[in-house]
Amino acid sequence: MADYKVDLQDMNFLLDDVFAVAKDWETMPKLSEVVDADTAKAILDEAAKLTENLIAPNLRAADEEGIHFSDGEVTTPKGYKEQFAELAAGGWVGVTASEEFGGMGLPKVLSAQYEEMMCAADVAFSLYSGLTAGAIIALDSHASPELKERYLPNMVAGKWTGSMCLTEPHAGTDLGIIRTKAEPEQDGSYQLTGTKIFITGGEHDLTENIVHLVLAKLPDAPAGTRGISLFVVPKFLVNEDGSLGERNAVVAGSVEHKMGIHGSATCVMNFDGAKGWLVGEPNRGLAAMFTMMNYERLGVGIQGLGAAARSYCTALDYALERRQGRGAKATRDTAAEADPLLVHGDIRRMLLTMKSFIEGGRAFSTFVGKQLDRSKYAASEEGRTKAQALVDLLTPVAKAFLTDTGFEATVLGQQVLGGHGYVREWGQEQLVRDCRIAQIYEGTNGIQALDLLGRKVAGSKGELLKPLLTEISTFLAGDAGEWSNEYGELAILVQEVERITGEVLTQVMQGDENIINSVAVEYLHLIGYVTYGWLWLKMARAAESSDYAESFVQAKQKTAKFYFARILPRVYGLMPSIEAGAKELFAFEQDEF
Template sequence: MSYQAPLREMRFVLHELFDAAAHCERLGNGLDRELIDGVLEEAAAFAAGEIAPLNRNSDEQGCQLVDGAVTTPKGFAEAYRQYVDNGWASMTGPLEYGGQGFPQLVSFAFHEMLMSASLSFRVYSGLTEGAVLALHKHGSETLRQAYLEKMVSGRWSGTMCLTEPQAGTDLALLRTRAEPQADGSYKVTGSKIFISGGEQDLSENIIHLVLARLPDAPAGVKGISLLLVPKFIAAADGTPGARNALSCGALEHKMGIKGASTCVMNFDGATGWLIGEANQGLACMFTMMNDARFQVGLQGVGIAEAAFQGALRYARERLQSRGLSGVQAADKPADPIIVHPDVRRMLLTQKTLVEGCRMLAAYTARQLDLEHGAASPEARKAAGRRAALLIPIVKAFCTDMGQEVASLGVQVYGGHGYIREWGMEQLMRDSRITQLYEGTNGIQALDYIRRKLLFDGGAELSALQAEFSALCETQLPRPVLAQMASLVQARLGEWRELSTEVIAACQRDAQEIGATSVDFLQYSAYVLLAGFWLQAAARAQDALDAGTQEVAFYQAKLDCAAFYLRRVLPRASGHREALLGGAQCLMAMPEESFAF
């Protein structure tokens, strides 16, 4: 299955909705529109020409473990060398360690391309970028000097080692231990599971960031520390030195992303060094985890874009029956299935969800940039609050959307979608993990309610709602957009009322936190996307009013906005009714009554 980056759509989001050039000017990184577009064109060529052709074989071949060494699928090692040599690995890295300092608002588009082309390939580099963030922010200068430049370049990769057989989401159950040594290092002992890229043949070295307990550490999550444990200990000259006491014990046999090595990692008294303060590992790891959750949300967008492209191509080519209103292709024995309303429903659902989530991701990426690069401390704190509010929505909703859009892709193909040779079923299998790792989507929903909504009594959410309400006010006087703006404004009002009801219910009964969380997150996401679609429609109407030559492109934005508001946004009502059903109907039945 082929892939072409949706460059026109990406430019619309970057330049026309979020003014990426002005954003970069405020951040002071020297990027302008011409350079951004040039980078994206090169990125699109790399993703389509070098990475996408590897995707099918990576699923068929998978990774192999022989005598503790992992071999990645054919072509991955060479593609990774090109990825490093061409500077893609260092795109987001800090300048002082050889990175290029690209902001998230620009780099997210390239990362989406990689995820569309081959999610398995992107897994390796994605975690390295997160590890760089954690080490750069919390590591000692000695560790940064020894490891960061190589990790930023991509020559050395990184992992995140949290999960143990008995400790998934509940890190309080973690058992891996770290014993202090006289020279200031630690001996790390324990086993970790589900470690993406824990062993591979792509990079010269693998730097594991490992959560472990020090002796006499407090119980629970307050007693967790973060350590840097390299596969090869850095030598004095900066090259990989002595082999550390760690190994890959097994590869997981997975449903999807088979080209990504998912390892059981055994640490047998491996040498490591503390990152940050003792017993503060979870706070350090969250630096990495928040980036990872945003990146996983992008994985949902990338998979969905690939599924939509495949479905659209097939719908234009596949001939079946005549249109309900009469013959549409008189020169052919039947009409292409894209003329049928139900196929249009599926394609438009795919398109509006993908593009809506891309807008949401870009908006969140902008906040992540401003959290670190805004001019004033107040602005940085405000952006940090907004990003924190949005991260669980991006992670959960975009990945749920990715699975739905992949499933719709299979459906458009009919029986052919169920057959491996077309590539659609692989996308559906690959996307399924995105709803699970870096915290299941149920955990994201709990985070959204407990740490975001209840933490400040809904203040940050109220500020976000007010931002979109102001957008509605500016569009209400425009005849073409008045109905759309009125509909979005009404939903925003309903969202504010629902937020108040959810807060009150959760304060009365803690069970309501879990009972309302998933539906409230879904409701929030659908209304958020409605706001972004109104923003897109307003920009499209501006272009049409100005006499643009791209009439079809901008008219399509208006048509898509209308479809989303009429045919997708009503899903929010179902989530509202469900969460108002309360916790009682979930918890009333005794556990033994579940027996069969």
């Protein structure tokens, strides 16, 4: 396995030249107090050292060992406990958490870069701190001051971790039919009874306590999702003085044996009258959970991006070193018996597809992170509202498109190595396995597509799509320079997106109940490819006026050209598929499948 090297140059280019985030921070008092351009660079430098030197080298060994489960207890792979302790000691668990509770208070646009590093180093290990960060967000946003004081300082410090307990054996995405019950007690607490499955980090040995956020229903709860409440249920009860008390009635019944992320404990959690406390208002638990979901779904998207970035490091090294066959006469190394793989056109196709997805995805995750910061910290209500609209629209795209393209990239990275990509030695097969889950959990990518087209676009009658298309069109209205062909093509595609969206909405209004479910995935990919086209033009133009070396500028511009020539044309297959609608899918009777 090749050494993982963080692409700090590209991250700094995005933050400084493409999105000018430091100027944004200057307009947001809460952020300007904690971070500036120099601080951001120093933080990323330290994060790179941490992930390259501490976490990444243990990736393969941790995967091969996996977790150990016995009598309700989980032991994590060798090295994880020490890694997590160092992570906590450096304050990395609470990078975005409020300073009030000991966090760094950093913006999401900056932590997104750190998350990519963590996921590239070891997706499985990153989940323990990543889920904790999400739980911190939910508690900080919705819990009472008493609950915040009781739990957040130790979670932010990495002394305790958090989990998110949603899914039940009979209820996957359909949370409205969960059966976990919460019975009120006289002291203001609740007794929770039920079973949750697929709980990441539900049990482990990394910290002394685990704080579970649990969705459950009160006795008088309305039916469906309107009757879901959120509760905090610690593994060990917390005494008034902050010390740990007796073990709560929550235990891991088993762990899942999975295709990938073997170092992550995915647990069945049994709540047998476990003591918990209500977070936020009764029957408003799903809304509270979705506060963290915007952040978590971007985080899952970044898992796909990180795995792809790690795969590219190995694939490129291999293509430069491995000699197989002969290239064209102009590239032939006559002093050797064979040429490096990089001379072959198909190898270049795979590597450049990976590169265009990774750098385009990094730009996309940075853009969404910037909008998350603006939605929270912008000085004006108008600014916060505009940013929130973009977050609402792009969250499902970030989760699904980043993981779909991330998985494609890791498969290509494996393919570059041929047979060596299929065996464990080089690590490429593990990245494929680890990346695959990101398309499934936190809401499958099909569900994300339904959220985008059904809830966001159709639900707003197309209004929620307008801020993104306006952002792209405003950029395209500027000077195209030497990119007039690409500007022109993208402008036409923006119009096509508007037209196709209108056609879908018309079919919805005409009563076609199947149209959204039938074309949502193709529609999400259409939005993803067009958005990446815009971001590649932004990067190409920003590179022109940057102070980076000519080789960096040329690589950016040539990759942008590659994207428009070889990747963006995929939309011309997606659009007819969307226009075909639901007819062919629902022409089949059940016994014809």
